[in-house]
Amino acid sequence: MADRSQKTEKPTQRKLKEARREGQVARSPEVGAWLGLLLAVFLVRLTMGKTTSAARNAFHEVAGIIEKPDIGQSLHLLGSAMGAAAVAAAPLCLGAMVVGLGASVAQGGLRISLKALGARWRNLNPLTGLKRMFGPRGAWEAAKALGKTGLLALVLFDTVRSLVPLTTSAQVLPLAAVTHVAGEAIFRFARDAALIGLGLAALDYAYQLRRYRSSLRMTKQEVKEELRTTEGDPRIKSAIRSRQMALRRRRMIREVAKADVVVVNPTHIAVALRYTAGSGAPRVVAKGAGSIAGRIREEAMRHRVPIVEDVPLARTLYRVCDLGQEIPRELFVAVARVLAFVFTLKRKGTVGGLHRPRPTPPSELAGVRRGRRRTRRRPVLLR
Template sequence: MSPEQGNEERTEQATPKRLSEARDKGQVAKSTDLIGAMGFFGVFLAFAATAGGFVSQTLAYLMRSLSTFGDPALLQGGYGQLFGGALTMYASLVWPVLLAALVIGVAANLMQVGFIWSMDPIKPELSRLDPLAGLGRMFSMRALFDLIKALVKLLLVGWAAYSGVQGELDSLLQVGFAEGTAAIVLVGRVLWTLALRVGLVYVLIGTVDFLYQRYEHSKNLRMSRHEVKEEHKQMEGDPQVRAKQKERQRLLATRRMFSDIPKATVVITNPTHYAVALKYEEASGGAPVVVAKGSDYLAQRIIAAAKAAKVPIMPQPEVARALYAKVDLGREIPIELYRLVAEVLAAVFSRKGGL
């Protein structure tokens, strides 16, 4: 590659092959902020759903503990049983919250990039151990941008939390004058409002970050025109790609051929090994055209399609073999076959006239 080609501006969108290779290496557009925001909301909603049970069970446990705190049997056996019961209770209350965070975090990841299995991101690379390269990454424009982005996120989340607390100052001041249950309900309402504000801001940050990550990913994978041309040449030279292209072309030609059978004038058969469908338009002044042909299994399919479309079928082995061997699909019949085909068409038209 010449220096001019190496320095060519990358203006072209990444090809499907380039995108697939990047995905195989684990290089995808993904926002950890969006995953964190969805996980936060998962914890928030799960905790809100279980908060009533959490508070009631905690109060019941405290009342039970205080009532038995001076029990001689409890003193003799130690407080291990009491604390063990507390751990069991809190574990049963916390696991739904943690499970919700895990499930929603995984779901947010799958929604962004789908399922990917790649070991490339964790493969050891000597370049990562280079101290000079590490310093370069630390003081690069990318690092500066990430620092500014982190500060902006911190300020936005801090603003959401501060404004939420400021709006509930009067309620918080009333907590000291409220009774136990009323105080818990009041604090719960304040925490709900605060978490909702912070969560919405966090989701907004994550959404913006995801859109930016997609833009950055697309930009990093852009290609020069020379790279696109080289990739196209490589793809054309690949035997597997050529085979797939030929198979695709064959399937398209077969579909088109079967769609033309209902328009045929007659299907001439061997009668089992060959089938050739001809279309003749007297007004056009041209010779009959082969619109479908096939042997063995394909011939049987052509015959079946002709029967379904009520196209006349004429068993003429000699004519069928000659047409199959000498005339390509979509071509007019040659002059040497005019007489034989004319006899077949005359029989078809006379049969139609008799009907």
């Protein structure tokens, strides 16, 4: 296992997905618990009036049944009491369930992992338990428990202190007033306790998230191996790309035999053009620089394709035209002049070899831009 200090890289998307699939997510169970308590406090406050009224009516009916016992009325009272209890408890139960599910989804989604439910023998190892107890995780749990106890004690002390005046005047106040004041104090204590617990739960979630991300960090070697697994070995991919490039070059060189003319510069650049009457503008069937240009010239000599030396035109064609693309409109006149020269050579029977007609004036090529692609673009083959 790699040393933790060597794990300096962030986890990849694949590792994060695998961790979620195994049930490993950053989660604090206290978030849902304290949210449920806070919701329960407010729901109890909202339903307290109806619950108290139902209980008061039930006590009155009980008193009447005690004076005149009746089995039918007793069963009716029992059913009414159970219904009232269910109505009072339903919002609390449903609210707690919804809040719990919402907290789970917000923290990492609702996922069921059979692997996470299975037994992990390392968790039964006493040494592992001791490491958790006396390690950073144990220290955090202890600090969280102490902070929770201290803050709740302060809230409880403030609540009890607010009830001290009530104890001195409880004998002269009506029972309803005493219960109202005591109920308000209990509500404030429960509300403040839930808010404090929720704040601590948020801190605990931040800690769990940091610990979760730290546990999934990877070494540079692990990242390389995973990329090799998912995307393939870079050396193999490079070899495949080189082979594909070589195949495209060979196909391009074979197209030179079908060209009408090869415009050169005179040794560094070569562009082969083919013109088919009625099919649009002349098209670039091969282009290259350096050694590729040399191979294009050799193929043209082998198949007696005329080679025309026109330095400005060759440079412009190489710069603005892609492989398989028709020449732009701005070059129609210059290329038409070259093709007319080539057709004259064909009539004279002196097509093959290198020819040096009058070069295209640079002023005709000024401002020529790339033409619009009319066919699928192929890679430009350079040196």
